[in-house]
Amino acid sequence: xxxxxxxxxxxxxxxxxxxxxxxxxxxxxxxxxxxxxxxxxxxxxxxxxxxxxxxxxxxxxxxxxxxxxxxxxxxxxxxxxxxxxxxxxxxxxxxxxxxxxxxxxxxxxxxxxxxxxxxxxxxxxxxxxxxxxxxxxxxxxxxxxxxxxxxxxxxxxxxxxxxxxxxxxxxxxxxxxxxxxxxxxxxxxxxxxxxxxxxxxxxxxxxxxxxxxxxxxxxxxxxxxxxxxxxxxxxxxxxxxxxxxxxxxxxxxxxxxxxxxxxxxxxxxxxxxxxxxxxxxxxxxxxxxxxxxxxxxxxxxxxxxxxxxxxxxxxxxxxxxxxxxxxxxxxxxxxxxxxxxxxxxxxxxxxxxxxxxxxxxx
Numbered sequence: 001x002x003x004x005x006x007x008x009x010x011x012x013x014x015x016x017x018x019x020x021x022x023x024x025x026x027x028x029x030x031x032x033x034x035x036x037x038x039x040x041x042x043x044x045x046x047x048x049x050x051x052x053x054x055x056x057x058x059x060x061x062x063x064x065x066x067x068x069x070x071x072x073x074x075x076x077x078x079x080x081x082x083x084x085x086x087x088x089x090x091x092x093x094x095x096x097x098x099x100x101x102x103x104x105x106x107x108x109x110x111x112x113x114x115x116x117x118x119x120x121x122x123x124x125x126x127x128x129x130x131x132x133x134x135x136x137x138x139x140x141x142x143x144x145x146x147x148x149x150x151x152x153x154x155x156x157x158x159x160x161x162x163x164x165x166x167x168x169x170x171x172x173x174x175x176x177x178x179x180x181x182x183x184x185x186x187x188x189x190x191x192x193x194x195x196x197x198x199x200x201x202x203x204x205x206x207x208x209x210x211x212x213x214x215x216x217x218x219x220x221x222x223x224x225x226x227x228x229x230x231x232x233x234x235x236x237x238x239x240x241x242x243x244x245x246x247x248x249x250x251x252x253x254x255x256x257x258x259x260x261x262x263x264x265x266x267x268x269x270x271x272x273x274x275x276x277x278x279x280x281x282x283x284x285x286x287x288x289x290x291x292x293x294x295x296x297x298x299x300x301x302x303x304x305x306x307x308x309x310x311x312x313x314x315x316x317x318x319x320x321x322x323x324x325x326x327x328x329x330x331x332x333x334x335x336x337x338x339x340x341x342x343x344x345x346x347x348x349x350x351x352x353x354x355x356x357x358x359x360x361x362x
Contacts, residue, residue, distance in 0.1 A: 007159045008168070012196030014153045015129040021045060024125070025140075025147040026118045028157025032143025035122040038094050038134040043087055049138050055081035056111060057090065058119035058135045063290035067093060069108045073116035076123060080109045081136070094134035096288040097271065100278055121160045128164060130265030133290040167299040168195035170307065178203070182240065183247030191304055198258035202304055203243070206251035213312035213334045215252035217242040218301040218322055220259045223266055232273065233350060237342030242316050245337075253308065255301045262286070263295030281353040293358055298322055302329035318360045336361075 005013065014024045021040035026033050034049060038057065049055060057079040059069070064077035071077045081090070092098060093105055122135035140146050147154040175189040180203075189202040208214045219242065225235030239254075246252025261269025268289060275285035283293050302325065305313065312332040315323060316339055326333050338361065343351060354360040 007155075007163055008195050010153055010155060011125075011128075011160075011163055014125060014155055015196075017153055018126055018129045019131060023049070023152060025143045025152050025154040026121055026137075026157070026160070027143045027154065028121070029115060029117055031118060032140050032146070033118045033122070033137045034140055034146070034152075035118075035125070035135050035137050037126045037129065037131045038090050038136050039132045041087055041090065041136060046087055046090075046136075049136065050083070052138045052140055055136055055138050056119070057081055057093065058116075058123055058137060059094070060123060060133050060290040062287045062292065063094065063096075063133065064110075066096065066099065066288050067105050067108060069106070070110035070112075072110055072112035073120070076116055076120055078111040078116055078119055080111055090134075090136065094132050094290070095271075096275060099288065117157060121155075121157055124160065124164050125155075127291075127295070130268065132268065132271075163195070167297060167303060168193040168197060170194075170200065170300070170303055172307065173199075175204075180243065180247075182243035185250070189308070191307075193300075200258055200300060200304065201256040202308060203254040203256060204308070205243070205246040205253070208251040208253060208310070210309040210311075213314050213332070214305075214310050215246055215249055215316065215337065216305060216310070216313040217246075217252075217254045217316040217339075218257060218298060219254055220257050220262065220296060223260060224269075231344045231346040232276075233347055234342030234344075238316075238339050241339060241341045245316070253305065253310070255304055257296075257300055259296045259300075262293070263297070264289070264291050276350075281357070282350055283353060283357045294321070298325035299329055302326055302331050305331060318354075318362055320359055320361060 222235035224230035272285035
C-alpha cells in the first residue's frame with residue numbers, strides 16, 4: 001500500500017484545514033484556486049490571499065437572495081471582494097445574525113464571466129465541514145506547485161464530485177448489550193464511516209427476525225431535544241416513543257444518525273434558532289444561513305439497515321422523504337408508522353411549518 005494519502009484521507013484533511021482557517025487548493029478545467037472558509041478566516045490570512053490576486057466570495061443562491069445579490073450561476077453567486085474591506089465585511093455578508101439591524105449590505109458586484117465549477121466545489125467542501133456555506137477564493141497559476149511549497153491539501157474537481165456524491169462505506173466497529181429503561185433487551189452498534197466523518201449508532205431491541213419487516217426509526221441527532229429536553233422541537237419525545245414502542249413489540253432498530261440540525265451541524269442549528277427568535281420560521285432561517293431546507297443524507301440509514309441484514313421495514317416517521325429514500329436505496333417500506341408525540345405550545349409554529357413547507361404528515 002502506498003504511503004500517499006488517498007482521496008478519502010485528503011478530503012478529511014481538507015475539512016479539518018477549512019475548519020481551522022487554512023486554505024486548500026482546488027484544481028480542474030485548466031484552473032487552480034486557493035479556497036478558504038470565510039467563517040474561519042483571519043486578518044493575516046486574508047492579507048496573504050489578497051497578495052496573490054483578485055478575491056471572490058462564493059455564496060449559495062439561498063444566501064445571495066437574502067443579500068439581494070445577482071445570481072448568474074444557478075445555485076451559487078460569485079461576489080467580487082473590494083480591495084479595502086476586511087474580515088468584518090466578509091463576516092457580515094455570510095452571517096445573517098445582524099441582517100435585520102443592518103439590512104443593506106454592499107453594493108455587491110456579482111461576477112458572471114467564466115465558469116463557477118471550482119467555486120461550487122468549494123461550497124460543497126465548506127458545507128461538509130459544517131461551516132457557514134461561504135468560501136473565499138483566489139485564482140493561482142500553479143496549484144500543484146503552491147500546494148507542495150506550502151504543504152496545502154490539493155483536491156481535483158473529479159475527486160470532489162465522486163467522493164461527495166457517494167455515501168461513505170460504514171463499518172460495524174463494535175457492539176455490546178445495553179439494557180435500557182425502555183427495553184432491557186438492547187444492543188448498541190457503533191458504525192464508523194471510512195471518510196473520517198461522524199460515527200452513527202444502531203440501537204437494536206430484542207432479536208429482530210431478518211426475514212420479516214423490522215420496526216425501524218431513522219432518528220437524526222438532536223442535542224437540544226434528546227439531551228436537554230428542548231420544547232422547541234419534538235425530537236426527544238419521538239426518540240423515547242420509538243424506543244418504547246420497540247420495547248413493547250420486543251423487537252426493532254433505531255438508527256441514531258449524527259446529522260444534527262437537519263444536516264447543518266449544531267452550531268448552524270443554533271444560528272437558525274437565533275434567527276427564529278427574530279421571527280423567521282425554521283425553513284426561512286435555513287435559507288438565510290445559505291442552506292437548503294434539509295441537508296441530511298438518508299442513504300446512511302438505509303446502508304446501515306442493509307448491512308445489519310434487513311431488507312424490509314415498518315418505518316416510524318412523519319417524513320415522506322424518508323420513505324422515498326428507503327425505497328430508492330433498495331429497502332421495502334411495507335408500512336409507515338406515525339409518530340404523533342411531543343407537540344407543545346412552544347413548538348406549534350415549528351410543527352406547522354414542517355407540515356406546510358417540508359411535507360411532514362402531522
